Amino acid sequence: MWVDMSATDLAGAVRFYTELFGWQGEDLGEESGHYTMMRKDGKMAAAIGPQMNPQAPPSWTSYVATTDAAASAKKVKDAGGQVVMEPFEVMQAGHMAGFMDPTGAFICVWQPAQHQGAEHVNAPGGFCWNELQTRDKEAAKKFYSSVFGWTPKEQSLEGGAYIEFELNGKTIAGCLPMGDNFPPNVPSNWLVYFAVDDCDAAVAKIQQLGGKLLMPAMDSPAGRFAAVADPQGAAFAVIKLPR
Secondary structure, three states: OEEEEEEOOHHHHHHHHHHHHOOEEEEOOHHHOOOEEEEEOOEEEEEEEEOOOOOOOOEEEEEEEOOOHHHHHHHHHHOOOEEEEEEEEEOOOEEEEEEEOOOOOEEEEEEEOOOOOOOOEOOOOOEEEEEEEEOOHHHHHHHHHHHHOOEEEEEEEOOEEEEEEEEOOEEEEEEEEOOOOOOOOOOOEEEEEEEOOOHHHHHHHHHHOOOEEEEEEEOOOOOEEEEEEOOOOOEEEEEEOOO
16 A cells, blocks of 8 residues: 655655656655655655665565554564564554564555555556565465465466465455576565556666666566666566556
């Protein structure tokens, strides 16, 4: 229901994504640590904030909606995950907590108050998919089923298996088992996909702006996509959705 990025260079990150997606940044002020709301056509699309942990690399974070952050934290512990950030209140916006799943991927939950989540989604300049890339798919399937009630649906695709998590019959997120094509130093992670008008043009612009291509553009049933990184090294994906 929400994504944000932690940056070592906040101004540089805001500038990069503004030029890439046509976002407009709104600095929420010193009280919020200059957390910057990124809007597309006036609607909230994502946010960029300062890196709170100097040891952690710049990265995008996915948030799952919950009605009770404390209850979610207990489920995480019971399912073998690690609570990295205990539930806490974020001003009047809501409550959040951060977890590490048993395979090493970081994800957050958000219990909404004033902040209800992204308003611009599934359209160019908005996030449209969240994918767990994991080195232990069985542990991941068990964990997310226990914590969020997601049902894993595994399917065979060219190059290997792919899992879609469903809730009440609707797809929530994806899960990609990490094979030998992933560098061994890349940990399990949640990858955020942003929709674009033209995948190849977006990749070219990312490189022009100082970003890197991590995985060349390729076609899939979901659309043409590529994995990239911004100039600070935060990984994400861009995808041209079918009409």
